[in-house]
Amino acid sequence: xxxxxxxxxxxxxxxxxxxxxxxxxxxxxxxxxxxxxxxxxxxxxxxxxxxxxxxxxxxxxxxxxxxxxxxxxxxxxxxxxxxxxxxxxxxxxxxxxxxxxxxxxxxxxxxxxxxxxxxxxxxxxxxxxxxxxxxxxxxxxxxxxxxxxxxxxxxxxxxxxxxxxxxxxxxxxxxxxxxxxxxxxxxxxxxxxxxxxxxxxxxxxxxxxxxxxxxxxx
Amino acid sequence: xxxxxxxxxxxxxxxxxxxxxxxxxxxxxxxxxxxxxxxxxxxxxxxxxxxxxxxxxxxxxxxxxxxxxxxxxxxxxxxxxxxxxxxxxxxxxxxxxxxxxxxxxxxxxxxxxxxxxxxxxxxxxxxxxxxxxxxxxxxxxxxxxxxxxxxxxxxxxxxxxxxxxxxxxxxxxxxxxxxxxxxxxxxxxxxxxxxxxxxxxxxxxxxxxxxxxxxxxx
DNA sequence: ACTGACTTTCAAAAGTTTCTGAAACTTCCG
DNA sequence: CGGAAGTTTCAGAAACTTTTGAAAGTCAGT
Numbered sequence: 001x002x003x004x005x006x007x008x009x010x011x012x013x014x015x016x017x018x019x020x021x022x023x024x025x026x027x028x029x030x031x032x033x034x035x036x037x038x039x040x041x042x043x044x045x046x047x048x049x050x051x052x053x054x055x056x057x058x059x060x061x062x063x064x065x066x067x068x069x070x071x072x073x074x075x076x077x078x079x080x081x082x083x084x085x086x087x088x089x090x091x092x093x094x095x096x097x098x099x100x101x102x103x104x105x106x107x108x109x110x111x112x113x114x115x116x117x118x119x120x121x122x123x124x125x126x127x128x129x130x131x132x133x134x135x136x137x138x139x140x141x142x143x144x145x146x147x148x149x150x151x152x153x154x155x156x157x158x159x160x161x162x163x164x165x166x167x168x169x170x171x172x173x174x175x176x177x178x179x180x181x182x183x184x185x186x187x188x189x190x191x192x193x194x195x196x197x198x199x200x201x202x203x204x205x206x207x208x209x210x211x212x213x214x215x216x217x218x
Numbered sequence: 219x220x221x222x223x224x225x226x227x228x229x230x231x232x233x234x235x236x237x238x239x240x241x242x243x244x245x246x247x248x249x250x251x252x253x254x255x256x257x258x259x260x261x262x263x264x265x266x267x268x269x270x271x272x273x274x275x276x277x278x279x280x281x282x283x284x285x286x287x288x289x290x291x292x293x294x295x296x297x298x299x300x301x302x303x304x305x306x307x308x309x310x311x312x313x314x315x316x317x318x319x320x321x322x323x324x325x326x327x328x329x330x331x332x333x334x335x336x337x338x339x340x341x342x343x344x345x346x347x348x349x350x351x352x353x354x355x356x357x358x359x360x361x362x363x364x365x366x367x368x369x370x371x372x373x374x375x376x377x378x379x380x381x382x383x384x385x386x387x388x389x390x391x392x393x394x395x396x397x398x399x400x401x402x403x404x405x406x407x408x409x410x411x412x413x414x415x416x417x418x419x420x421x422x423x424x425x426x427x428x429x430x431x432x433x434x435x436x
Numbered sequence: 437a438c439t440g441a442c443t444t445t446c447a448a449a450a451g452t453t454t455c456t457g458a459a460a461c462t463t464c465c466g
Numbered sequence: 467c468g469g470a471a472g473t474t475t476c477a478g479a480a481a482c483t484t485t486t487g488a489a490a491g492t493c494a495g496t
Contacts, residue, residue: 042377043377045376049373050400053369059280061279064453065454076396078399083473092456095457119471119472129405133406144275144278156264163260164256164260181293187347301442310485310486312488313486314485316444317484337441
């Protein structure tokens with residue numbers, strides 16, 4: 001569930017910082033100039049590292065690496081970036097950038113931004129970490145937990161009274177045990193589902209619950 | 219994150235129920251015999267369905283399909299099965315069965331069982347659903363959350379006072395903002411980490427917490 | 437220390453996912 | 467309308483993961 005040996009040169013950047021919120025230098029004195037430059041380099045390194053970590057984490061949770069990397073980049077950038085910025089910074093193709101951005105929009109963690117006098121589309125990542133994870137959880141539940149629950153109900157019906165007769169569960173121990181096992185699993189999954197709803201619910205309910213839990217312990 | 223068009227014949231079984239806890243028939247009367255047979259068929263179908271669902275769910279959470287299928291089979295079987303049982307039932311090779319079983323043992327959701335007078339090894343799945351998911355969560359945390367946390371700390375250091383000078387965070391807004399973003403993420407991940415510990419903790423603490431949460435709402 | 441029953445390993449094959457580059461498509465503006 | 471600027475799509479390529487089958491390894495009993 002891990003491993004990867006990227007042959008791409010992820011470290012050998014060739015372009016100077018392209019779009020990452022160049023803060024007005026304000027070099028009050030000449031001495032600070034050098035330290036300012038090295039700070040920018042440090043930020044760049046920090047960003048690269050974070051992007052790599054995020055991509056790695058994505059893959060281990062079933063998210064395409066590049067998609068996660070794009071997300072990390074936009075989160076760190078803070079400001080909206082366009083497709084070309086993303087391509088240049090991450091060294092990926094236009095198609096790849098486009099697809100990743102589209103997926104992230106579908107997940108709801110990115111928003112489109114238009115700048116006046118510029119026909120390009122810009123993309124901005126959700127900056128509120130809590131809201132971001134709520135969104136992710138909501139999507140994951142919708143796409144992966146809910147369908148499983150539906151399937152499990154169908155599965156349960158296959159050995160339910162309607163399929164196998166109303167007596168079977170009582171008279172055939174194997175049927176009974178099978179149904180028991182399904183029910184135990186179903187019960188758990190339903191609880192997870194309900195819990196997820198709690199965390200998803202807007203207006204910080206999940207937040208408060210979690211904080212409360214944390215408080216009780218520490 | 220979905221899709222798959224298995225070309226394997228997942229439905230066309232050729233062998234009769236090999237090892238799935240054949241319950242003593244006890245055909246009190248001849249009339250029940252037919253319904254007993256059809257019940258067995260229903261169980262078989264139900265198992266196949268569940269196994270398929272579980273495999274699908276596994277892949278979407280980054281677990282190899284076959285590994286999840288083996289797990290599902292053993293959970294449903296209830297009793298210990300040997301490698302050959304698994305191979306026959308799932309139509310997979312010996313190597314594949316062996317590797318899946320080993321992984322599941324590593325995850326801690328399976329235990330080895332020896333039957334006297336039989337040199338084969340048998341494998342039994344955890345039957346307590348709560349304990350099973352606690353084990354899974356513990357492993358996932360160990361393998362995927364904790365390393366990410368460590369990496370994030372390192373990442374944070376790249377733009378910390380030691381790397382970029384004690385003044386930078388104050389004097390360079392870009393550095394400050396970058397560190398803020400990292401800290402917000404780190405704070406969230408730490409909370410998740412602590413929460414996970416709660417659910418992992420033995421003796422049903424996670425259980426009670428979850429049940430409590432659920433109770434408050436329903 | 438040999439045998440037979442069983443398990444693990446491993447290199448190659450099969451299968452799946454992700455990325456790329458280029459073509460097709462949209463949209464806006466003169 | 468024509469075309470420049472930008473975005474999406476898609477077939478093929480590359481990368482990665484999983485499965486297989488067979489060989490190598492292990493081990494209890496003799």
